[in-house]
Amino acid sequence: MSLAWKAARSSGLHGLLRVPGDKSISHRAIIFGALAEGQTHVSGFLEGEDTRATTRIFSQLGVHIETPGAESRVIHGVGLHGLQGSAQSLDCGNAGTSMRLLTGLLCAQAFDSVLVGDASLSQRPMARVINKLDVMGARISARDGNFAPLHVHGGQRLQPVEIDTSVASAQVKSALLLAAMYAEGESVITEPRPTRDYTEAMLQALGWPISYSPGRIRIRGGGRLQGGEIRIPGDISSAAFLITAALLVPGSDITLENIGINPRRTGILKALRLMGGRIEIFNESEQGGEPVADLRVLHSALKAIDLPESLVPDMIDECPIFFVAAALSEGTSHASGLAELRIKESDRIASMVAGLRAMGASVTETADTVTITGGRLHGADIQSRHDHRIAMSFAVAAQCASGQTLIHDCENVATSFPGFVDLARSAGMILE
Known part of the structure; x- marks a missing residue:
């Protein structure tokens, strides 16, 4: 049976949060x-x-x-x-x-x-x-x-x-x-x-x-x-949704505990910081050979970037949520070298482009590039195409959109982030 979410504008994310293991x-x-x-x-x-x-x-x-x-x-x-x-x-x-x-x-x-x-x-x-x-x-x-x-x-x-x-x-x-x-x-x-x-x-x-x-x-x-x-440290791919939501929603201030910060996984942090995101990394240590840290994230006025292609392999699973950040930033962002996204749980370029356009964003795509001009978003009916990262990305987008967003086929979120809805709501996201 298909699971749908309803999401709407948030007034801010707060709290000390722990995401599931990597x-x-x-x-x-x-x-x-x-x-x-x-x-x-x-x-x-x-x-x-x-x-x-x-x-x-x-x-x-x-x-x-x-x-x-x-x-x-x-x-x-x-x-x-x-x-x-x-x-x-x-x-x-x-x-x-x-x-x-x-x-x-x-x-x-x-x-x-x-x-x-x-x-x-x-x-x-x-x-x-x-x-x-x-x-x-x-x-x-x-x-x-x-x-x-x-x-x-x-x-x-x-x-x-x-x-x-x-x-x-x-x-x-x-x-x-x-x-x-x-x-x-x-x-x-x-x-x-x-x-x-x-x-x-x-x-x-x-x-x-x-x-x-x-x-x-x-x-x-x-x-x-x-x-x-x-x-096993907390999964930075899961943390990325809460990080991006906190950056985008005015008044937000969250801390995420015990997140894995392996250099081959932190492309999304580097990208969001290039956009002006305020992300503090502290309490750094090593856990079973893997670097871990706590992250504090505060609302920031994000600006568009040309995403360095060298970052893409280190954030390939986080590209959908990066697209959301770009759609709510000032200016036009461009990303290339994205062909790998076409063969994930869904064609993630096509899925994100269709959903963002439905919410009013200006987006163009080629086989391996995406160009997004930031602006205001409005609620829409979104097809997640049974892809967990698409569903969670649009749950974040809806926190900054006018009206209500209905996201379909969200059952596969349990593959990577069980308890996402409960944790997101505890932080202040409007999601049911």
């Missing part, structure tokens, strides 16, 4: 905890539909995972070669991260596997992962060569490679790294532009022989992972 790190904690020797204790785990799908899959593969309390997991690792095949398909739900990373892991196993997903995930391209893994000797069959279901054929002997990912995608890179763990020898993986390094950092923290710098990784097969403690 989704990218939560996926990886399950994966690498399962492949480790001994127990891995995870705290701050994201209780979202995507991460729970990953957990269910590893349970199918013979890994015992306990849930001692909310946002915590105890993973009883089975080691690098301890996974067991499943006679049933492995359902990734809406989780593209899970499907792409697991393709890299499962192609190195002794057994065959079938990865499936929901209607949205089944339309998202997988060929760029499949084709790179094929170079290593993997055998993966896909519908039309590009889409789930993916039939991953086990029993292949994977070869070490020197390979460029061709696209700035942490998911493609991570799939290759997982496969390279099983190859006999050293692999070197490079990227056209650096992407988030959560996979590399967690492998290193758990003892795997790996060295890396931005855009280049050396990894040797045949190592061992040792279970340990993983503390």
Whole structure:
């Protein structure tokens, strides 16, 4: 059953807020905890539909995972070669991260596997992962060569490679790294532009022989992972919606606690600061190898920018909320290098352009660019296209719009930000 939200103008956001754990790190904690020797204790785990799908899959593969309390997991690792095949398909739900990373892991196993997903995930391209893994000797069959279901054929002997990912995608890179763990020898993986390094950092923290710098990784097969403690910080992608709302709504002053500020994820903070956003970063520390901090955000008069293309890979999931900020800023903003947005949960360029135009914004698009002239917005009927980040972006836009906004098909917000409506309302957003 479709879930719709009603949203309207806010009079200000206030309070000390904590967002759910980082989704990218939560996926990886399950994966690498399962492949480790001994127990891995995870705290701050994201209780979202995507991460729970990953957990269910590893349970199918013979890994015992306990849930001692909310946002915590105890993973009883089975080691690098301890996974067991499943006679049933492995359902990734809406989780593209899970499907792409697991393709890299499962192609190195002794057994065959079938990865499936929901209607949205089944339309998202997988060929760029499949084709790179094929170079290593993997055998993966896909519908039309590009889409789930993916039939991953086990029993292949994977070869070490020197390979460029061709696209700035942490998911493609991570799939290759997982496969390279099983190859006999050293692999070197490079990227056209650096992407988030959560996979590399967690492998290193758990003892795997790996060295890396931005855009280049050396990894040797045949190592061992040792279970340990993983503390997951708050997800900056989730925080971005509240940050942007506080910047845009007059009178706002919020503080967000324990947010992950990995340099490969803070593009949105840099972009909003370039626009004049007042975002204070304090209480900086390190948590399980990841930098974390508290953020104070105050209402600011934002000005349009030409978004530096170098920031795009570090804020690819935050581009929709950046478009909202641009639509409510003074002047005309331009962003390029956005082709990756076309193949997310929805075509996020098309989804955002249609919604912003419905709210009265002046927006133009090309295949990989968006130009937005800031101004006043009014309420409208918005189709989120079952995309969680589109739904939350327009919930923020509505806080500065005249009249009421109705946002359709919001059920998938549970994949990344369970409790979004309750937390947003507690801060002062008008949303039901």
